[in-house]
Amino acid sequence: MDSNKRVILAVSLSLMVLLGWNYFFPPVxxxxxxxxxxxxxxxxxxxxxxxGSQAAPAASSAPKVQxxxxxxxxxxxxxxxxxxxxxxxxxxxxxxxxxxxxxxxxxxxxxxxxxxxxxxxxxxxxxxxxxxxxxxxxxxxxxxxxxxxxxxxxxxxxxxxxxxxxxxxxxxxxxxxxxxxxxxxxxxxxxxxxxxxxxxxxxxxxxxxxxxxxxxxxxxxxxxxxxxxxxxxxxxxxxxxxxxxxxxxxxxxxxxxxxxxxxxxxxxxxxxxxxxxxxxxxxxxxxxxxxxxxxxxxxxxxxxxxxxxxxxxxxxxxxxxxxYGFFDIIAKPLNQFLHFLHGYVGNYGVAIIILTVIIKALFWPLSHKSYKSMEQMKKLQPMMAKIREKYADDREKMNAEIMQLYKTYKVNPAGGCLPMLLQIPVFFALYQALLGAIELRHAPFIPHLPFTDMVWLADLSAKDPYYITPLIMGATMFLQQRMSPPMGDPMQAKIMMFMPVIFTFLFLNFPSGLVVYWMVNNVLSIGQQWLMIRKSK
Structure with missing residues (x-):
């Protein structure tokens, strides 16, 4: 397994573990x-x-006064x-x-x-x-x-x-x-x-x-x-x-x-x-x-x-x-800025979308560098496949040849992932801020499904009652994955294919404000990837 795959897999599994931990063992x-x-x-x-008149252990029994x-x-x-x-x-x-x-x-x-x-x-x-x-x-x-x-x-x-x-x-x-x-x-x-x-x-x-x-x-x-x-x-x-x-x-x-x-x-x-x-x-x-x-x-x-x-x-x-937990120092300013945006637009759902767009714009250069590196890796995939086939029985020689390939074409195998790692603290800080923001409690985004009287995203602190936004989020994640360079190792590719399913399952009961944030971020990422692919062609 080459270094680039190890980093990609590590980042993906880290995201899964972090979200899974918050699902089964909530934060703080x-x-x-x-x-x-x-x-x-x-x-x-x-x-x-x-x-009592004398300090007593916390676990000591006490009279049940009523x-x-x-x-x-x-x-x-x-x-x-x-x-x-x-x-x-x-x-x-x-x-x-x-x-x-x-x-x-x-x-x-x-x-x-x-x-x-x-x-x-x-x-x-x-x-x-x-x-x-x-x-x-x-x-x-x-x-x-x-x-x-x-x-x-x-x-x-x-x-x-x-x-x-x-x-x-x-x-x-x-x-x-x-x-x-x-x-x-x-x-x-x-x-x-x-x-x-x-x-x-x-x-x-x-x-x-x-x-x-x-x-x-x-x-x-x-x-x-x-x-x-x-x-x-x-x-x-x-x-x-x-x-x-x-x-x-x-x-x-x-x-x-x-x-x-x-x-x-x-x-x-x-x-x-x-x-x-x-x-x-x-x-x-x-x-x-x-x-x-x-x-x-x-x-x-x-x-x-x-x-x-x-x-x-x-x-x-x-x-x-x-x-707001581990990323409190980042989450608090983000929450305050979200409240500031709400003062202008009057809708916390719209404010979340605007905030997500602003964060995406700030990280655009890093994301651009990441996608560019991934495209370079994509071009090397045929040569890497031949090296694996040639040295299938000599893993040490195979890894050495792959590293030489990176050196020859001046490609950093971790270049596609390191920019993502820098963004993770901000993404999870916003996740924690949205999870703990009382401003989202009973705050409506789209109170009713369009053209119906069915209550939908009327409370951004509650889950989507019809699971529409989590399913859309999962679909955007699947599309984003399909647009990314394919994994060289078939086993890793199969593992990555399950990621949208796992994330969709985790997001089903997330507060809808969090799902909106993650869904919009995925859509923006897809747009950026599309522009990169078009430019590359």
Missing amino acids: TPLETDTQNVTAPSQTTAQAPEA FSPVSGQKLNVDTPLYHAVINTSGGVLESFVLKNYKETIAADSKNIDLVSAQSVTKAPMGLIWNSQPTWAQGEWTVQGGDMDLADGQTGAIQLVGTLGGVKVERSLIFTGGTYEIKEEVKITNTSPAQIQGNLAFSVSSGRLTAESDKYNHTKIAYMAAGSLKQEDSQKDLHLGVESSAPAQWGGIESNYFLLALVPTSADMTVRAKLEDDVYRLTVADQMLLDPGTTQLRTASYYFGPKTNKGLSGLPKNLKASIN
Whole structure:
């Protein structure tokens, strides 16, 4: 097998492996997990490890504290972005409806509620003191009522409760125009003895993604020592996970939505657990209180979409939760440019096509060099066939003669593939950007099949319901392969013939925005190859 064939085969198999890996083991997270509906968080129950007075292993058992949603007064907080319901029995969040995001593309679809009835039983935004649920202990008093906040307006709810010899004072601060909720907690020792305690903030959520969705998982994420960690392993989360060092923030996330906790007074330990299909995460800090003394801890909550606008300006680099995997440094600018193009054309499908054309134009010289090298190789194929036939029983001599042939005609056997290798990071960065872009969620391209009322590409984050674009993509790949110089080795040629079939199978359930990108790129490549062939003739 000569060097050129080895490189071509390596590139092709690399593409297959990379796409296959993303299909069977989706990007970013190391292990697979089950999922639920991407458009509407599920409503199930779970328990995370509670924080105790002494640091405990993440996997240690914890009391299954529950919250009764019928107790306490319900306060409504309405802003331009969401409608929240806070229970005055400890300040538990009972509902958080996003006004700008629907469950489905149906006209009568409900808005997404990031807090479900069953996840409420695990008390999102509930405080835990020494493994005890503060919302279930003692009597709570409240200052403040329902709020209707315009953009930029701020309002607060004050909650005061007692737990043994400790007084807990919570101040929840809401601001119109942002998904951030700030909290200030004062813990006062009202007993005559010194108290050592552990204060934990918590969030909980049902699954944020569809069970059948291989490309969008519900994950636990946190940032510790400046490094983003993500986990979706069912096994690990059922046992419980814990940050190895104090973390800047922790959250429950999907590609599109985030429920996060950001300790702003100091970095705190993150613990998380999955139980009965509910994810629960806490951030905790130790306290030592002398009699009559008070200590202050602050935190911020974020319940909303993973958008640059929504996460910009939030503390502790929470914006880093938007991560596109290995090629993140390339994917983010591409995503921003895609959003820029959408501002002019008003259609993300059209914006994807324009972006693909621009990228193809930028790489035109490299692609031109690649095709030129492949055409040179094509002209050498008859001579290479004769050498193989002549030295069929002497592989060492055959390879030496083929290398001499390359040298005589000044052909680089890897010249057709090296330019392609340089383009792969950009192609896969755009792949990751399109896969994780919330802007494509429910974004229409061609809402109905032409001349029919059949819903087609009405959601670029969902698969093509009729598999039209994947089949066209596979056909373009087959045509592109037929236009390329034939492989000298019959076995390699047969392997390459299966590539369009394999890619078509992988793309059947891809988000349609990704398929459109890959299909357009293939069409442009075919056009470039045709021009090269015509010029050569």
